[in-house]
Amino acid sequence: MGVDTGKVRIAVLGTGLMGGPMARNLLKAGFPVAVWNRTRAKADALSGEGAEVADTAAQAVADADFVISMLSDGPAVLEMVTAVCDGLRSGAVWIDMSSTKPSEARAQARLLAASGHAHLDAPVSGGTRGAQDASLAIMVGGEADVFARAEPVLRALGRPVHVGPSGSGQLAKLANQGIVAVTIGAVAEAMLLLQKGGADPAAVRAALKGGFADSTILQQHGERMTTGNFVPGGLSKFQLKDLRNVMAEAEGLGLSLPMIEDVTARFQTFCDLLDGAEKDHSGLYLELLHRNGTET
Amino acid sequence: MGVDTGKVRIAVLGTGLMGGPMARNLLKAGFPVAVWNRTRAKADALSGEGAEVADTAAQAVADADFVISMLSDGPAVLEMVTAVCDGLRSGAVWIDMSSTKPSEARAQARLLAASGHAHLDAPVSGGTRGAQDASLAIMVGGEADVFARAEPVLRALGRPVHVGPSGSGQLAKLANQGIVAVTIGAVAEAMLLLQKGGADPAAVRAALKGGFADSTILQQHGERMTTGNFVPGGLSKFQLKDLRNVMAEAEGLGLSLPMIEDVTARFQTFCDLLDGAEKDHSGLYLELLHRNGTET
Numbered sequence: 001m002g003v004d005t006g007k008v009r010i011a012v013l014g015t016g017l018m019g020g021p022m023a024r025n026l027l028k029a030g031f032p033v034a035v036w037n038r039t040r041a042k043a044d045a046l047s048g049e050g051a052e053v054a055d056t057a058a059q060a061v062a063d064a065d066f067v068i069s070m071l072s073d074g075p076a077v078l079e080m081v082t083a084v085c086d087g088l089r090s091g092a093v094w095i096d097m098s099s100t101k102p103s104e105a106r107a108q109a110r111l112l113a114a115s116g117h118a119h120l121d122a123p124v125s126g127g128t129r130g131a132q133d134a135s136l137a138i139m140v141g142g143e144a145d146v147f148a149r150a151e152p153v154l155r156a157l158g159r160p161v162h163v164g165p166s167g168s169g170q171l172a173k174l175a176n177q178g179i180v181a182v183t184i185g186a187v188a189e190a191m192l193l194l195q196k197g198g199a200d201p202a203a204v205r206a207a208l209k210g211g212f213a214d215s216t217i218l219q220q221h222g223e224r225m226t227t228g229n230f231v232p233g234g235l236s237k238f239q240l241k242d243l244r245n246v247m248a249e250a251e252g253l254g255l256s257l258p259m260i261e262d263v264t265a266r267f268q269t270f271c272d273l274l275d276g277a278e279k280d281h282s283g284l285y286l287e288l289l290h291r292n293g294t295e296t
Numbered sequence: 297m298g299v300d301t302g303k304v305r306i307a308v309l310g311t312g313l314m315g316g317p318m319a320r321n322l323l324k325a326g327f328p329v330a331v332w333n334r335t336r337a338k339a340d341a342l343s344g345e346g347a348e349v350a351d352t353a354a355q356a357v358a359d360a361d362f363v364i365s366m367l368s369d370g371p372a373v374l375e376m377v378t379a380v381c382d383g384l385r386s387g388a389v390w391i392d393m394s395s396t397k398p399s400e401a402r403a404q405a406r407l408l409a410a411s412g413h414a415h416l417d418a419p420v421s422g423g424t425r426g427a428q429d430a431s432l433a434i435m436v437g438g439e440a441d442v443f444a445r446a447e448p449v450l451r452a453l454g455r456p457v458h459v460g461p462s463g464s465g466q467l468a469k470l471a472n473q474g475i476v477a478v479t480i481g482a483v484a485e486a487m488l489l490l491q492k493g494g495a496d497p498a499a500v501r502a503a504l505k506g507g508f509a510d511s512t513i514l515q516q517h518g519e520r521m522t523t524g525n526f527v528p529g530g531l532s533k534f535q536l537k538d539l540r541n542v543m544a545e546a547e548g549l550g551l552s553l554p555m556i557e558d559v560t561a562r563f564q565t566f567c568d569l570l571d572g573a574e575k576d577h578s579g580l581y582l583e584l585l586h587r588n589g590t591e592t
């Protein structure tokens with residue numbers, strides 16, 4: 001990957017909790033980086049580290065070989081692409097690292113293709129810690145040759161893997177979120193069974209370490225459940241938003257996914273009726289307790 | 297744990313796929329071991345390695361400080377305890393490492409207590425490989441001081457963890473099996489979503505490695521699903537048996553465990569109607585395909 005980082009210009013659109021540390025890691029890797037953020041103060045914080053702070057998104061992208069967007073949702077990204085795509089330089093690649101629907105990722109790609117530009121959807125997993133440590137899991141959809149060109153840039157942010165054509169990165173993120181939600185539900189039932197049956201859940205989690213039932217969810221979320229710590233972490237309202245996107249995608253593909261459908265309904269109950277929206281997603285345990293007519 | 301292994305006598309009842317290699321590891325650790333098996337040939341195989349092969353279970357346990365049973369199910373263990381408990385030496389500890397219902401484990405303990413003997417329920421996870429490598433996860437229920445006495449013996453077989461009072465070891469095993477089954481269901485839905493949505497499931501599994509959605513089930517069972525390899529491994533009929541035990545225990549405790557209940561019904565469909573009983577438990581993917589009216 002012998003890329004001359006000093007000559008590859010990058011624009012980062014959206015320098016919030018995730019985009020900010022990502023821009024910082026690109027600067028550390030030696031890339032010239034132009035940044036733009038709706039609330040300019042968050043972008044200004046990066047100027048001391050060598051970023052060029054642009055007044056407008058159009059200015060930020062004008063000289064960029066790669067545009068990285070890290071915005072709130074799919075509609076925000078589509079609006080941004082629409083606004084600035086005519087001002088991109090020839091050969092520029094747009095890498096959207098926001099979490100969107102796969103269909104929105106494909107719409108971005110079509111819009112950019114129409115003005116002669118390439119696109120990758122590259123959502124991430126790993127949270128703010130992963131963004132800071134440059135250890136993000138990066139799931140990338142798009143053309144293989146475009147991925148190959150972008151890989152040295154993405155390596156400055158974490159571990160990129162090409163997972164298929166346009167939209168596949170977002171599909172992988174949805175698969176990730178579906179597994180996480182159902183596993184939380186499974187661990188909740190196991191923890192309740194152990195507590196009501198008189199075993200020590202912490203000792204059982206230790207006993208199961210490294211086995212088939214083990215996961216970060218068992219160890220971390222399981223501990224949250226049995227100690228009653230639902231301070232986020234991962235907000236339940238975001239988990240619900242992601243699950244609704246899984247359901248929309250499954251419906252579009254004509255698929256029945258019964259466990260994810262069930263857990264979506266239960267996260268909806270938890271958020272809407274049990275005051276769970278702002279609690280950690282391990283709080284699905286509280287929905288299970290409620291369903292069992294018990295509080296502890 | 298300075299125990300003089302040469303002076304602690306152990307009887308192993310049941311030297312099949314699991315009990316055989318476990319007896320071998322006890323011999324390797326320096327314990328004198330008497331073995332008994334219903335089909336004597338399986339016990340005879342251990343005589344070359346120093347085991348004393350007994351003609352009857354009663355003979356095997358007569359001099360034992362620790363009796364380890366590894367039999368087919370709870371009723372078989374209870375029958376064995378009933379048959380030989382009067383012939384145990386004073387101070388002997390019975391460690392049942394078979395998989396039984398928690399209520400059956402507590403019945404064993406009561407029966408042994410009536411004749412003045414201690415009992416631990418200590419089911420394992422890790423399969424024949426774990427039994428051979430002495431790397432079993434061992435979930436132990438019973439009195440703490442009995443566990444402390446038995447720990448040096450159990451360490452010759454794997455990693456023992458005391459998880460609570462009598463029956464808790466079996467409860468932990470049930471929690472393990474419930475998590476495994478539901479996680480298989482979650483991974484099945486994720487793999488189907490990825491395949492139908494046009495992403496590369498193997499690449500996605502690689503991308504998710506180490507993250508919140510990751511597990512041995514995602515990596516191993518996920519690969520089985522997308523490559524169509526359902527040669528066991530872990531038989532679906534045993535997974536179903538374990539899930540029925542979880543349901544029985546939950547009912548006894550008055551608990552509603554919706555995900556485990558749902559996956560139990562689906563494993564029943566898979567075993568009874570879709571010819572799945574002898575297939576690997578990752579074959580729940582085939583039930584999901586069937587439900588979706590598709591074959592691949």
